[in-house]
Amino acid sequence: MRRSLEVCSGFLVFLIGMELLLRLLPTSTASLTGYYIDPDILTYPSGHRWTASTGWDMRNAQRLSANNLGFVSDIDFIADPQAVVLVGDSYIEASMLPAASRPGAQLQRQLVDRPVYAMGSPGTALLDYAERIRYAATRLQAQNFIVLMEPGDVEQSLCGSGNVHSICLDPVSLTRQRQRLAEASTAKKWLRHSALAQYLVSQLKVEPAKLWATAFRRDTPHGSESEQGTTAHTLPAAPATAADLAAERRTADRVADEFLRVVHEHARGRVMIVVDGQRPPTVQRGTSTLAASDWFVRRAREAGLTVVELDGVYVTHRSVSEMSLSVSPSDGHLNALGVALATRAMSDEFNRSKR
Amino acid sequence: MLFTSAVFVLCFLPVTWAGFFAFGRWSPRSAIAWLFFASVFFYGWWMPEFTLLLLVSIAFNFSLGRRISALAMNVDSKVALRSKGWLIAGIALNLGLLGYYKYANFFIDNLSLATGVNVDLGRVTLPIGISFYTFTQIAFLVDCHRAKVREYSFVPYGLFVTFFPHLIAGPVLHHGQMMPQFADASVFSPKPARLVAGLAIFACGLFKKIVLADGIAPYADAVFKGADSGVLPATGEGWLAAVAYTLQLYFDFSGYSDMAIGLSLMFNIKLPYNFNSPYRSSNISEFWRRWHISLSTFLRDYLYISLGGNRRGPTRQQMNLMTTMVLGGLWHGASWSFVLWGTLHGVYLVINHTYRQIVGAERCQRWASRRTYRVLSWGLTMLAVVVAWVFFRAETLSGAWLMLQAMGAVAGDQSPAAPQLLWNGGLSMQRGWLWCLVLGGMAALAPNSNVLGARFLAWCEEARSGVIFFGTVSASAVLFLVLMNTARDGTSAFIYFNF
Numbered sequence A: 001m002r003r004s005l006e007v008c009s010g011f012l013v014f015l016i017g018m019e020l021l022l023r024l025l026p027t028s029t030a031s032l033t034g035y036y037i038d039p040d041i042l043t044y045p046s047g048h049r050w051t052a053s054t055g056w057d058m059r060n061a062q063r064l065s066a067n068n069l070g071f072v073s074d075i076d077f078i079a080d081p082q083a084v085v086l087v088g089d090s091y092i093e094a095s096m097l098p099a100a101s102r103p104g105a106q107l108q109r110q111l112v113d114r115p116v117y118a119m120g121s122p123g124t125a126l127l128d129y130a131e132r133i134r135y136a137a138t139r140l141q142a143q144n145f146i147v148l149m150e151p152g153d154v155e156q157s158l159c160g161s162g163n164v165h166s167i168c169l170d171p172v173s174l175t176r177q178r179q180r181l182a183e184a185s186t187a188k189k190w191l192r193h194s195a196l197a198q199y200l201v202s203q204l205k206v207e208p209a210k211l212w213a214t215a216f217r218r219d220t221p222h223g224s225e226s227e228q229g230t231t232a233h234t235l236p237a238a239p240a241t242a243a244d245l246a247a248e249r250r251t252a253d254r255v256a257d258e259f260l261r262v263v264h265e266h267a268r269g270r271v272m273i274v275v276d277g278q279r280p281p282t283v284q285r286g287t288s289t290l291a292a293s294d295w296f297v298r299r300a301r302e303a304g305l306t307v308v309e310l311d312g313v314y315v316t317h318r319s320v321s322e323m324s325l326s327v328s329p330s331d332g333h334l335n336a337l338g339v340a341l342a343t344r345a346m347s348d349e350f351n352r353s354k355r
Numbered sequence B: 001m002l003f004t005s006a007v008f009v010l011c012f013l014p015v016t017w018a019g020f021f022a023f024g025r026w027s028p029r030s031a032i033a034w035l036f037f038a039s040v041f042f043y044g045w046w047m048p049e050f051t052l053l054l055l056v057s058i059a060f061n062f063s064l065g066r067r068i069s070a071l072a073m074n075v076d077s078k079v080a081l082r083s084k085g086w087l088i089a090g091i092a093l094n095l096g097l098l099g100y101y102k103y104a105n106f107f108i109d110n111l112s113l114a115t116g117v118n119v120d121l122g123r124v125t126l127p128i129g130i131s132f133y134t135f136t137q138i139a140f141l142v143d144c145h146r147a148k149v150r151e152y153s154f155v156p157y158g159l160f161v162t163f164f165p166h167l168i169a170g171p172v173l174h175h176g177q178m179m180p181q182f183a184d185a186s187v188f189s190p191k192p193a194r195l196v197a198g199l200a201i202f203a204c205g206l207f208k209k210i211v212l213a214d215g216i217a218p219y220a221d222a223v224f225k226g227a228d229s230g231v232l233p234a235t236g237e238g239w240l241a242a243v244a245y246t247l248q249l250y251f252d253f254s255g256y257s258d259m260a261i262g263l264s265l266m267f268n269i270k271l272p273y274n275f276n277s278p279y280r281s282s283n284i285s286e287f288w289r290r291w292h293i294s295l296s297t298f299l300r301d302y303l304y305i306s307l308g309g310n311r312r313g314p315t316r317q318q319m320n321l322m323t324t325m326v327l328g329g330l331w332h333g334a335s336w337s338f339v340l341w342g343t344l345h346g347v348y349l350v351i352n353h354t355y356r357q358i359v360g361a362e363r364c365q366r367w368a369s370r371r372t373y374r375v376l377s378w379g380l381t382m383l384a385v386v387v388a389w390v391f392f393r394a395e396t397l398s399g400a401w402l403m404l405q406a407m408g409a410v411a412g413d414q415s416p417a418a419p420q421l422l423w424n425g426g427l428s429m430q431r432g433w434l435w436c437l438v439l440g441g442m443a444a445l446a447p448n449s450n451v452l453g454a455r456f457l458a459w460c461e462e463a464r465s466g467v468i469f470f471g472t473v474s475a476s477a478v479l480f481l482v483l484m485n486t487a488r489d490g491t492s493a494f495i496y497f498n499f
Helices: A002-024 A103-111 A126-139 A186-191 A195-203 A208-215 A242-266 A288-302 A311-320 A336-354 B006-026 B028-046 B048-072 B077-115 B130-145 B154-162 B175-182 B192-228 B235-266 B284-290 B293-304 B314-332 B336-359 B361-368 B371-393 B397-407 B420-424 B429-444 B449-462 B467-487
Strands: A034-038 A041-043 A049-054 A059-065 A084-088 A116-120 A144-149 A167-169 A176-178 A271-275 A306-309 A326-328 A331-334
Touching (some): A002 A195, A002 B467, A041 A126, A084 A103, A084 A126, A103 A116, A103 A336, A116 A126, A126 A144, A126 A167, A126 A242, A144 A336, A208 B467, A242 A288, A306 A336, A311 A336, A331 A336, B006 B028, B006 B467, B028 B048, B028 B154, B048 B077, B048 B130, B077 B130, B130 B154, B130 B175, B130 B293, B154 B175, B192 B235, B192 B397, B192 B429, B235 B397, B235 B420, B235 B449, B284 B293, B284 B336, B284 B371, B293 B314, B336 B361, B336 B371, B336 B397, B371 B397, B449 B467
Parallel strands (some): A084 A144, A144 A271, A271 A306
Antiparallel strands (some): A034 A041, A049 A059, A167 A176, A326 A331
């Protein structure tokens, strides 16, 4: 009995000690996302404050706060036809960058006379972006939109891609579906208040199946480097067959149909699509991901949208500087310098089309 | 198997531990045989192809040791002289084997470079741990020749060489440190106090490796890799990388040594300390008494003293110091940068000895009692150590030179204004220096794991309650650290596995 008591108390003391230690460190805290402002738009609670950091060693730790509508921004979003709405995913939220380096803040400094509403939401794709355009046009009377898309956004618009918050296309029939994220279970709601649980889930990303596979792997004497980390959006690099390309084109067409329908219905001013490029180029042209993206871009141009491709900006940068534009070798999001180049390209194009 | 891996902690260790004490209840010899078998399995898990080499080396050295010992104990001086002949042959064969596996590539590469003739005999793979088990066995042969070895039995000898906590990266052990423990009957029954203290020391080593060494490693890696590929670092990042590597290496290797000591203690076997807060040293001689103690002791006892030590005048002593340190550098790896690292430390030692001879021991002692003098001499020692580690870490001489150029801010206009290498690695200079400050404080100011471990062991041995409580805390910490290591994106092996 006494031994059992010592074992239990020892385990408990360890857990409490870890909890306290991790609370002192910048462990990610719960973001409490939910459909607060619209049934199809996932946001944080209004005014919510939380910490975001990356990896086991808690890199790029930032204190984040949500504005009145639940987006990460220092300004509240109020109805304003002059506002430029910047839409995208984690590239726009940029929770790993200091507030002043995030796309919304940098674009705001460049456009000067217009408020910039950065409506970024991690883990979303084009059809979710369209919902935010709809919301901003109808509720905030916004007329001008800039969408930052990555090549993977077209494929990620399919249901089940893991990058959908609500509207998506059925992968087989390509029909429009609504796939909202399930509400957190009671246990999860409790656990997300624990720094230790957050550390295991958000920082270490513990998954039993993956853990089992790696735990009993036969490493070499020089360690295991089999997992090189994940980029923000992993691009499949396999060369595509003609059938693959045709299928991707069908998907891109359907995504474009849905996206452009919403845009034409709601956007009264300019809509600019800014396409992220490769830093440095890693995916060959002709792969299905790029084929889908290229096809979507072509459709967007045909529909009268302005398209800015950042590939050219990156090539110019590489010719004069060795400084990386990505957050780190294992995180492909744009860093402060990359965001500066991208927002400069956005503002130049925006001002040109204004003239 | 890495000590930090789940397969080691969850499978190998419990099975080996339970088997050792289960066999121990039956007969000590079978327990020793079990541990020998488990240690060979541990080695073969990684490199089954080199297990036979290890076993042949053990069998060869054991037989030779018996012969040397038998001859050395003979009262007839002519017969005893033959012992020396066998000893020289044994050392030559051991060094020949080590030389082939460790230095063949280096020799051929340099031969090709010098002659311009492309000699390609294929690449020789270095069997892991060969430097350590070769030195362990050379020490055994010398001890046999010096008639210090009394007991001869193959299985305990095999266990002495292969005992898994020290097999891959030391400490380099002496026959006399291990055999009496294997002969002690009390070793074969489990002792909760030693198990718990061993677990706690093991957890401490895991923390040093998984959190501290691996945490600071990216700051060194990003800059050294860049310099090795020809990029000149900025001055700030050059210094940050050099200091970061200084701390990484200490926490990596002393963490490994703590793990080895802790694991061994779980089996009731005590290993000698390998580190004693080296970054507190206020002169370079003291540094070498505190850093990688088992290797330093080996080099002192079997090389420096054999060369004559300080017995043949100051000039000869300085030559002996240089020779010992250059060979010590070369032991770490077949590259000119290791030779330069060893040479640099040889020069440091020569300067230190000369200084002490000029100033005089009494005055040195008097000055050392002054705080300012101590701080200054500590600063100078650390500066010398950090600069030398640049050669140790850089994979190329040109990389080391670029690092030194950056650190000395002598690159002029070519020096980059911004820390590009850290930026490209997604690393922040401020955060890197914060890591250095915390780890530096721990290395230089906090009580070391030897002291803490010894105190905890003493407490466990006297305590009437609470041992299970602390055992559970330690086991939980071990499991958490292993989970952390398994779940994160990449695991790294110990730096000294390369040597």
